[in-house]
Amino acid sequence: MLKKLTRFYHPKTIEEACQFLGNGEGRTAVIAGGTSAALRADSSLEALVDISHISELNYINKDAAFYRIGACTRVQDIYKSPDLKGPAGKLLQAAAGKIGSTLLRNAITAGGNLAGLFPWSDLPVAYMALDAEVVCRRGRPKRTVPVMSLIETRAPQFLAANEIIAEIIVPAYGPGTGTAFAKLAKTANDYALISLAVRLTLKDGAVNQARIAVNAITAQPVRCLDAEKLLEGKVLTEELTAEAANKAADSLNIRKDIRAGEEYRREVFVVMVRRALNEAFENANRKGGQQ
Numbered sequence: 001m002l003k004k005l006t007r008f009y010h011p012k013t014i015e016e017a018c019q020f021l022g023n024g025e026g027r028t029a030v031i032a033g034g035t036s037a038a039l040r041a042d043s044s045l046e047a048l049v050d051i052s053h054i055s056e057l058n059y060i061n062k063d064a065a066f067y068r069i070g071a072c073t074r075v076q077d078i079y080k081s082p083d084l085k086g087p088a089g090k091l092l093q094a095a096a097g098k099i100g101s102t103l104l105r106n107a108i109t110a111g112g113n114l115a116g117l118f119p120w121s122d123l124p125v126a127y128m129a130l131d132a133e134v135v136c137r138r139g140r141p142k143r144t145v146p147v148m149s150l151i152e153t154r155a156p157q158f159l160a161a162n163e164i165i166a167e168i169i170v171p172a173y174g175p176g177t178g179t180a181f182a183k184l185a186k187t188a189n190d191y192a193l194i195s196l197a198v199r200l201t202l203k204d205g206a207v208n209q210a211r212i213a214v215n216a217i218t219a220q221p222v223r224c225l226d227a228e229k230l231l232e233g234k235v236l237t238e239e240l241t242a243e244a245a246n247k248a249a250d251s252l253n254i255r256k257d258i259r260a261g262e263e264y265r266r267e268v269f270v271v272m273v274r275r276a277l278n279e280a281f282e283n284a285n286r287k288g289g290q291q
């Protein structure tokens, strides 16, 4: 597996980490929570740069409009944070809380869950539904990109050799927005069969912005754009949610594996989308906003 690995760096700052990554001394990669190291197919790696203890990558901050989450913030810290509130905070916590076990959540990082993208990765769908942005750093220089760009291209291709994900920026949203997260897995510790995040932002009682993001049922996270479009500009009714759920399912290239077939996943998915839309709609209509 990691047969050629001979060097392990422990930088204290982002700049130092990027220097190690870009020093051209053989194949070098980042390690954060380290939970996917065993799955790495890359046996050519010679050096690892452990960014997990860089303090400027470990935080959850909130200003007037955004949550800012350092890339090495543990998923358990997101799940338990008292600072994450409202529709965005609750969606992030719901997704984080559904990831594996406490042991795993104590290791997995907000950025690692995004960079090491698997069909069962849960946080990316929440980031997508919230229209999050990602700050990528090459030492001091930084660029801020929509999370969709990083997901569609995939981190290893998107990031330069000396570049890391440093921060995830999530709009906080306020009253009038509701979110919901749902996951189907055989056991709490097993990989997801379906991962689903929904956001509805209302205006004058109708859906102004709809986001339906899914993973696990597909090979990589995607948004159900046709269903989102169908919902926008309309007042949610039972018929509309049912139509949107079917449209969402129709738009997917549904995966099958030893855990579940295509037909089963589709049937459950339609029910999950309907319920999640209703839950998000209810949350959006809550007096004082979703708490």
Ligand SMILES: Cc1cc2nc3c(=O)[nH]c(=O)nc-3n(C[C@H](O)[C@H](O)[C@H](O)COP(=O)(O)OP(=O)(O)OC[C@H]3O[C@@H](n4cnc5c(N)ncnc54)[C@H](O)[C@@H]3O)c2cc1C
Pocket: 029, 030, 031, 032, 033, 034, 035, 036, 037, 051, 071, 072, 098, 099, 100, 104, 107, 108, 109, 110, 111, 112, 113, 114, 115, 116, 117, 118, 120, 121, 122, 123, 155, 159, 163, 164, 165, 166, 189, 190, 191, 192
């Ligand atoms: C038994 C088990 C069950 C699991 N169940 C789930 C689950 O239900 N849901 C779920 O979402 N996840 C689950 N995971 C976690 C998932 O499979 C990945 O292992 C995890 O998301 C990787 O995060 P990490 O912080 O450990 O990153 P690492 O394993 O350290 O890194 C993953 C990849 O991302 C890169 N990387 C990491 N951080 C950065 C960064 N800041 N910038 C650039 N590149 C970076 C690394 O170079 C590597 O290629 C499970 C893992 C295990 C072992």
